[in-house]
Every structure is written in structure tokens, then in C-alpha cells.
Amino acid sequence: MTSTSAITVGNIGGPRLTLGFDRFDRLDLSRHLAVHGKLHTPVLEDLVKMCEQVDLRGRGGAGFPFARKLMAVASRIRYPSADPANLLPGEEQDGRRDSEDAVVVVNGAEGEPASYKDKVLLTRAPHLVLDGAEIAATALGTRRIVVAVESEEAARSVRAAITERRMPARVVLLTERFISGQAGAVINAINGERPVPPTRKVRAAERGVDGCPTLLSNTETFAQLAVLTSLGPDLYASAGTEDEPGTTLLTIGGTKVVEAPLGTPLQTVLDYCDVPPYQAVLVGGYHGIWLDLQKVGMAVLSRKGMRKVGGTVGAGIIVPLAEGTCPLGEVTRIASYLARDSAGQCGPCRLGLPEIVRALNALMGGAAIPDDVRRAAGIGRGRGACSHPDGTAKFVLSAMDTFVDDIRMHMRGGDCGLKTFGVLPLPVPKGTEGKVSIDWGRCDGHGLCAYLLPELIQLDRYGFPQVLGNEIPTWMERDVQRAIAMCPALALRVTPA
The missing domain is CATH 3.30.70.20 (Alpha-Beta Plaits)
Known part of the structure; x- marks a missing residue:
């Protein structure tokens, strides 16, 4: 794994999450307080209103409204200050728990090889993330905070920050895998179980860490919550669009992290990063879609803007495909990795993903057609234990629609004349494969x-x-x-x- 010290960090339109990065490699507690100010912890009702006012969404990929997550957990707990006389008959037996049983989980597992934004936050601004976690925990009436990471560097940074704050939080180090960041896999890992998505969907808000109501969201989301609480809704909404206020963190090509206002054109970000000539751009990571050059010029980094070109901002992963490498070869490399790094516990992963790889290899050699790949991608769609098979199929099907000319050349002669240079990021081999x-x-x-x-x-x-x-x-x-x-x-x- 690349050290975050090798990742270039910048901003467009002014920093918020990355405030102070131009002066400090890492913000310890004193620097954090000087840059971001003293922690403010609103009560639950006020916090929910703030999140709803700016429509704060999770930044881990799904974009779920954070206020709804908060309320889902709050609905499962009783507050110690509540007057027992006000409880409805049988309310204590309705599955709710005391508020101190609730758990707040910071999901810092970036299984995507091309993503570094959360690692950058955890290593350079850990107190901003912990502020957000503490704000949520205080509103829910609990002190139980868990930070789940898969990077030793991030774990050291967060442990040092926890020691500085003298807060009762713990760090859990996860296995580095593509599916590590899936919510169910994170909960299983924290609970000491096999770190894979559960075969049956269980909502963390109902039964998460130790069987308790759990608020789980990704690293950037908690950092955004801290900024929102510090600035207030009106000032927070001074960046971004009217419908989607605020900024977002983006990882460009696995080497640069950029903070940009929502509503920024994708081309503006690519120009800011001095991206070399490219054939297409992958948005949303390895469960995302490919944009051809025309769509890149139309794409705007917001939910509304990306919907117009058929994509999503997702977890903010943007990967330009450099000129000179075989597109189909690069897609096959990534599909092979996704098949290998699945949980392997249900049919769509065990059989469907390898079938996609077989079809892609055959297409590479001119022994198949795109419809063969499409049929393979349809195996088990919508029937997996998690979204991994569907996300992989989405990535591959998008490639069939985007790289039509390259695929046509492979079908004619089994070769497009380009080598596969492996420019799309993958984990560094451990030597035991x-x-x-x-x-x-x-x-x-x-x-x-x-x-x-x-x-x-x-x-x-x-x-x-x-x-x-x-x-x-x-x-x-x-x-x-x-x-x-x-x-x-x-x-x-x-x-x-």
C-alpha cells in the first residue's frame, strides 16, 4: 500500500476538510484546535435538523442520508433520562436498548485500491474525524466509538489522537481486501467474526457491534459532520450547489486527493490535476462506470450532474485510463482481481465472477463477442449476498459500451495492437500469491x-x-x-x- 505521504493533496475553491494541510503534515490536537476550533456537540434533535437542512449524505459510495441513519439508531435506544412513567406499556421489551449500549463506528476501510481520501483524513486530520464521531456519539447518549481501518499508518495516527483526547474509543485493524469496507463485513470484523458480508442482510442500526444499535458511516462523512457543526448550516451551504451543499473529497488516479465543491465539472478537476491524455475516465471506482471523452466533458460532480451521464460520484474515486494501454486488457485485469477478492460464499461470486473473467479472456483473444460477456455478467445479478457481483457486472458492462472500437479490433484479430501496461491501480502483491x-x-x-x-x-x-x-x-x-x-x-x- 502506498504511504499517504506520497499522495498529493489539493483543493479547488478553498479548503474545509483539508484546512491546514498547506502548513502541517499532520494536525495534532493543538494544531487541530487552532485550525478548526473547539468541539461543539448539539443535542440529537438539533443535529438531525442541521443534517437535514444541508442534506448531508454518506460519502462511502451509497450516499444514504445521514440524518436517517441517526434517527434509525435513536429509534432503537432508550435514554437514561427518560421518565419510566412516560414509557408505553411493554416498551422496555420492544427490542430497544439503553442509549449507552449504542455504538458509533467510523468505517475507515478503503478496500478500493484506487482510493486514498479516507486514509489521508485519518493520517493527517484524525481529530476532525474523531470530532464527528464524538458529536454523533454524544447526541445518541453513548461514549462507545470504534474506528475500523485497514492501514497500519492510519491506525497509528488514530491511536495517537485518541490518546491525546483521552477518549474511550478503540481502533480495529481490518484485513486489506476489496470487500473490507462493506458495512456487514466491518461489523463482523469488529465482532471477531469472519470479515465478509453476512449472507443475510442485517441493519447495523438494529443489530451491529455486540448486537447493539450501531451508527456506521465512512471516514469522510464524520469529518463532514464536524465541519457542518463547526460552520453551521448556512455557512456550510456557501459551497456546493443549492441542492447539494458542501465539498467532497476525490481520489484522482490513486495518486492525488482533491477537495472540491459539489457541482464542480469533472473536467475542471482533471485539468487541476494535470492529468495526461486519456482514453476514458472511470468514475465511482471498480464498481463504477466508464465515461467516454464526450461524457467527461458533460459530467458534473454532483448526484444530479452525474445522473445525466449515467454515473454517480460514489466514494469519489476517479481513474483516468491513460492513452497507449489496451482498454480491454485493463478491464480484464480488474475483473480478475474483483473475482479473486470476493467473499466466495455465494453462487454469484463463486461462479458468476469467474465466468465474466472467462468471457473477457475469450473476447481478448477474438474467440467471443461482447454479448458473451453480457450474458456472463447477468449470472446471479441481484441475487448476491452483497453488492459485489452487481458492482463488478456494472463495471464490465460499462466497458462493453465504452470501448467499442478496441473490442472490435480484438474480435477481428485477437489483438488491438496495444500492450496492457497495468495502469489501473491494484494492491501491491504480497509475494505469497x-x-x-x-x-x-x-x-x-x-x-x-x-x-x-x-x-x-x-x-x-x-x-x-x-x-x-x-x-x-x-x-x-x-x-x-x-x-x-x-x-x-x-x-x-x-x-x-
Whole structure:
């Protein structure tokens, strides 16, 4: 993982979240107080009104109204100051908990390899994030705060800030995976369970950390809450648009973080970052969509503006695809990564995502057509345990519509004339990755391996196995070892990826 010290940070139109970054590498408590002022903690009713007035939305991708999250948690708890005489008959048995049982979770897990905005906030302005968490916790009548991160650097920064503040918060270090930031996976990890999305949807507001009502939102959202409380709704709304006030953080190309007012044209941000010539731009990360050059010129970074070009701001991830690299090859790289990094606990991930990769590889070699990819992307859509299969399908289908000329060249000759340089960001290999290989001096074509490992091996028209070339997902390691042991010819191997 790239250190946040290597990430360039800037702003368009004036800093808010990034205030003080031009003077300090990191804002400790004294610097934070000098820059942002003393913490102000409104009561729940006033806080909800402020959030509704500026329509504060989550900045983790889904864009859920923060006021509704607050009220959902508040509806599940009783406040100690409440007069028992005012409780309705049976109210104590309606599933509600005392307010001190509620938990506030800062989701600092950026599973997206191209996203760094939350890591920048946690390492450079941790007190702003903790201000937001403390504001929400105080309004809910609890002191229980958990900060979930997947970066050691961020964890150290937050622990130091917690010590400075002498606040009863804890830091949980998560496994770095694409699905780490999914709400259910974060809750499971904090609870000491397998850190993957649950197979059955459970609302964190009803049953989250330790089974308690839990307010979970991403890092930037809590930082925005702190800024909103500090500035007040009217001054907060002096940036952005009338419908969508405020600023947002964007990660550009996995190397730059920019704070910009909502309503800023996408082209303005790209020009500010001196982005080299590009073929298309991915917005919304690896569950997002591709914009061709025409749509890039039309795109405005707001919910309303992005809807006009078919996209979303999402988690603020913007990835230009540089000229000179094969678009289809880059898309296949990312799809392979998304298939490998899934939870692997339901059919759409175990079978649907590998089928997408197979179809893309065939299209790369001129042995398939885009409709084959579209059919593969339709496997299990809407039936996954989480949004990962649908998000991956969205990314791939968008590529089929955007890179028409490149795909046509592959269909004609199996090659577009460009190499795949791997310009789209992926996690740095740990050196322990492996892939399945076959000892052809031993293989007799029994085909058992393709039956045991359909995600990694398929049979050719002669009945011999074809390895798809994917790295072995963590969730398949046991299956691979079983297939190796069961191969009648002892021809199956694991070799370095």
C-alpha cells in the first residue's frame, strides 16, 4: 500500500476538510484546535435538523442520508433520562436498548485500491474525524466509538489522537481486501467474526457491534459532520450547489486527493490535476462506470450532474485510463482481481465472477463477442449476498459500451495492437500469491480438476483442462489443495503467480 505521504493533496475553491494541510503534515490536537476550533456537540434533535437542512449524505459510495441513519439508531435506544412513567406499556421489551449500549463506528476501510481520501483524513486530520464521531456519539447518549481501518499508518495516527483526547474509543485493524469496507463485513470484523458480508442482510442500526444499535458511516462523512457543526448550516451551504451543499473529497488516479465543491465539472478537476491524455475516465471506482471523452466533458460532480451521464460520484474515486494501454486488457485485469477478492460464499461470486473473467479472456483473444460477456455478467445479478457481483457486472458492462472500437479490433484479430501496461491501480502483491498449473507430462485428461475447480479450470473441446490463469482466491485455497490430492495423475500443482 502506498504511504499517504506520497499522495498529493489539493483543493479547488478553498479548503474545509483539508484546512491546514498547506502548513502541517499532520494536525495534532493543538494544531487541530487552532485550525478548526473547539468541539461543539448539539443535542440529537438539533443535529438531525442541521443534517437535514444541508442534506448531508454518506460519502462511502451509497450516499444514504445521514440524518436517517441517526434517527434509525435513536429509534432503537432508550435514554437514561427518560421518565419510566412516560414509557408505553411493554416498551422496555420492544427490542430497544439503553442509549449507552449504542455504538458509533467510523468505517475507515478503503478496500478500493484506487482510493486514498479516507486514509489521508485519518493520517493527517484524525481529530476532525474523531470530532464527528464524538458529536454523533454524544447526541445518541453513548461514549462507545470504534474506528475500523485497514492501514497500519492510519491506525497509528488514530491511536495517537485518541490518546491525546483521552477518549474511550478503540481502533480495529481490518484485513486489506476489496470487500473490507462493506458495512456487514466491518461489523463482523469488529465482532471477531469472519470479515465478509453476512449472507443475510442485517441493519447495523438494529443489530451491529455486540448486537447493539450501531451508527456506521465512512471516514469522510464524520469529518463532514464536524465541519457542518463547526460552520453551521448556512455557512456550510456557501459551497456546493443549492441542492447539494458542501465539498467532497476525490481520489484522482490513486495518486492525488482533491477537495472540491459539489457541482464542480469533472473536467475542471482533471485539468487541476494535470492529468495526461486519456482514453476514458472511470468514475465511482471498480464498481463504477466508464465515461467516454464526450461524457467527461458533460459530467458534473454532483448526484444530479452525474445522473445525466449515467454515473454517480460514489466514494469519489476517479481513474483516468491513460492513452497507449489496451482498454480491454485493463478491464480484464480488474475483473480478475474483483473475482479473486470476493467473499466466495455465494453462487454469484463463486461462479458468476469467474465466468465474466472467462468471457473477457475469450473476447481478448477474438474467440467471443461482447454479448458473451453480457450474458456472463447477468449470472446471479441481484441475487448476491452483497453488492459485489452487481458492482463488478456494472463495471464490465460499462466497458462493453465504452470501448467499442478496441473490442472490435480484438474480435477481428485477437489483438488491438496495444500492450496492457497495468495502469489501473491494484494492491501491491504480497509475494505469497499462487496459481494453479498443470504438469503436462503427467496429465491424462481425466477432467476431475475442472469438476472440482470450475472457477479456475475448464475443459477444452478435447476434454483436457485449461487453466484460466487467475490467482487462487483465499477462499479457494482449501478447495485447490483437495483437488491436488484427488488428481488421479498427480498432475496438478500450485506455482507462484
